[in-house]
Amino acid sequence: MSSANATSTSDIVIPQDVPRDRAWYWLELGWKDLWRHPTLSLGYGLVFVLVGGAITYGLWQAGLSSTIPIAIGGFALVGPMMAVGLYEMSRRMQFDLPVRLNNIIFVKAASPIHLLYIGFVLLFAFLVWSRIAIMLYALFVSSTYLPLNDFSQFLLGTPQGLAMMVIGTVIGGGIALTIFAMTALSVPLLLDRNMDAMEAVVRSVQVVMKNPKPLLCWAWIIAMLIAVGTITAFIGLVVVFPLLGHATWHAYDDLLGAQKRD
Helix, strand or coil: CCCCCCCCCHHHHCCCCCCHHHHHHHHHHHHHHHHHHHHHHHHHHHHHHHHHHHHHHHHCCCHHHHHHHHHHHHHHHHHHHCHHHHHHHHHHHHHHCCCCCHHHCCCCCHHHHHHHHHHHHHHHHHHHHHHHHHHHHHCCCCCCCCCHHHHHHHHHHHHHHHHHHHHHHHHHHHHHHHHHHHHHHHHHHHHHHHCCCCHHHHHHHHHHHCCHHHHHHHHHHHHHHHHHHHHHCCCCCHHHHHHHHHHHHHHHHHHHCCHHHH
């Protein structure tokens, strides 16, 4: 339901019914975009992985390897902002505009200040998640930070570890779903249209509430692909991250309709 001539937020129509398997269609379109400009897309993914790898290495060297899962969860939370360049690539491809490196490094968002506000919200969510995770660690682990191998054994092999994992998963899942509802479409919406951050978040939540099955399926696909990318020593994220970025743009376009800009 794209609209190349849209000029205001008043013409945004929230669909009442999207097929529950629609997420696979978005993923298919994202896959096609990935290979239209593979050097730029995979290069984007590589930069993302290198930054994540540097942070992981730093935590390991500092003796904080048990906090690596916290960092991975944080990366997933702020992912929508880190994928802005990928959204811009897909937008340009959709409207047959030139796609160059400077377009994705220096993205010209329609609502740059309000996009920055969303970035601060995601950063705050990351800080909240980190604080909660560290508090849970302090409550359940009597010693200082364990090496990652010992922490894994504690997590999976002791009652305290299993309890911490269950509680952490419930709390983390709640935070992740809340952030997903708020940012599933608001970030590409602010990239594409001139509107304020609050309205973009409300639109995003409205779409999720009116189409819970396809969008929960989309959230599940995102989580599974990130998990696969992570357990491959982050190498898989070189493909997974740009794939999800491109697909997210098509989810936005399908649900709210993108507009053409120069």
